[in-house]
Amino acid sequence: MVTSIILINAQKSRINTIAEQLQSFPEISEVYSVSGKLDLIAIVRVATNDDLALLVTKKMVDIEGIEKTETMLAFKAYSRHDLESMFSLGM
Template sequence: MLTAIILFSIEKKHINEVAEQLANMPGISEVYSVSGSYDVAAIVRVRANEDLADLVTQKISQIDSIIRTETMLAFQTHSKHDLEAMFSVGV
């Protein structure tokens, strides 16, 4: 399983519309409106790099209101549960 985070800059009047389109795409598990330099962040979970490439180049690229994206691949998961186990002293 491959996890990626994609950040989106979107034309302001189309943020909600694009977020809904993204949320309905297979492979995108979560979509968040966010503060900062980007408007939306999407969590992608796919089987392989080829699936991510298809999602980005064939599906997401078809949405005209997207101005810019940045895709980050996740290397390792650090959940709260994992961190608690790491620092646990066995109490």
């Protein structure tokens, strides 16, 4: 499984709409509105890097109001929660 964090700058008037659109994608497990230099953060879990590329270059590119993104790949999770078991059902 590939986990990534997508940092998003958006048009201020469209932040809520964009967040709702993003959370409708099955690849995106969580969307957070945040303070600071960013507007939204999306947590993505996909099977392959190709799936991530399709999400970013084919699906997200069509969302009106996204001004800039930065995608970071997660190498290892340090968590009290067993994330792998939470997201491995049916895979």
